[in-house]
Amino acid sequence: MANKDGHRRFGNIRKLPSGRFQIRYPGPDGRMHTGSTTYATRTDADRALTLIEAQMISGDWTDPDRGKVELGEYTRAWIKERPGLRPKTVELYTWLLERHIIPTLGGVAVGKLTTPLIRSWRTSLLEKGVSISTAAKAYRLLRAVLMTAVEEDKMIARNPCRIKGADNEQTPERPVLTVAQVFELADRMADRRFRALVLLTTFASLRWGEVIALRRTNIDLQARTVQVREQLLELDGGEMPLGPLKSRAGRRTVSIPEAIVPALAEHLVTFVDQADDAFVFLGKRGAFLRGGNFRREARWAEALKEMGLRGFHFHDLRHTGNTLAAQSGASLADLKARMGHDSDRAALIYQHATREADQKIADALNARVKAEQETGGDNGGSPAKG
Secondary structure (H helix, E strand, C coil): CECCCCCECCCEEEECCCCCEEEEEECCCCCEEECCCCECCHHHHHHHHHHHHHHHHHCCCCCCCHHHCEHHHHHHHHHHHCCCCCHHHHHHHHHHHHHHHHHHHCCCEHHHCCHHHHHHHHHHHHHCCCCHHHHHHHHHHHHHHHHHHHHCCCCCCCCCCCCCCCCCCCCCCCCCCCHHHHHHHHHCCCCHHHHHHHHHHHHCCCCHHHHCCCEHHHEECCCCEEEECCEECCCCCCCCCEECCCCHHHCEEEECCHHHHHHHHHHHHHHCCCCCCCECCECCCCCECCHHHHHHHHCHHHHHHHHCCCCCCCHHHHHHHHHHHHCCCCCHHHHHHHHCCCCCCHHHHHHHCCHHHHHHHHHHHHHHHHHHHHCCCCCCCCCCCC
């Protein structure tokens, strides 16, 4: 705003040789900033300074110079400096950045990114054959990075990632085995050390990294419980770090059906050292069990082919267990606690999920297993489809 002498209290305006008007103003950092554009009239320039002053007063001003940083450089730093990212997450983010973001948007200044530009980038990914799931992951990463640019670094005033539905992976429904099929698959493992692995993963709703990190002390056959306390991560570089679970919800105690206790007892006697901290599931040579080694030693693909199961992945065992547990009539809160589901309502889940309710889930599963075993496994279920 100008005072009675015609001089502005905030910033100044000068007329360029071209006839257009340029603004300069002091920023909160104590430096003088030059407007990123010029104006046709002095009135327009004056209005621009008034708006910038109001933004500074409200705390909404963004430094246009900081927005000149290229997206690739900013995102690499974001991944490196982000607190709490797990090694596997760093790998995923780096791969998404280098493979799907940088080739198109890496050289664009953060302040120059617009919603139409990001929409065009996403469309080009899909046209090149990138799956909807991968495109959604890349979009969510970009959105998170630019949210930091808005809220923490004050580089831009608004997040341009505003494409409805772009974060939706739309993953297809995964196949589910019947109880009889779970036991048949376990029996078809070429190495018997993996029979209990298949059964426990399914009926305790465990993730791969959780089940291969189990120790003898985590399994209580009398109480029929499994304690999930840590996980193994298989990184692309070959490392397998043992670390904490991804979330508080993942740390849990899960009840298991009585029907799989004999298989676990046999496994513990035959394949597991007596030490409390001995790992329950290892490879033939005593090393951590890797996915590739498991599939090869168990002849996983051959077993699935013999059963006529197409497109079935190891993770679908957990999905099968989750589905069977849901069919037992358990509440949503109890199911999420059993699955170790990571969500914004984790505290509510822990508050309402009780040990008694979880035991009821295991008892219901056990009754179903026994019923199908007594009838020869004929429950009218259809085979899993890929």
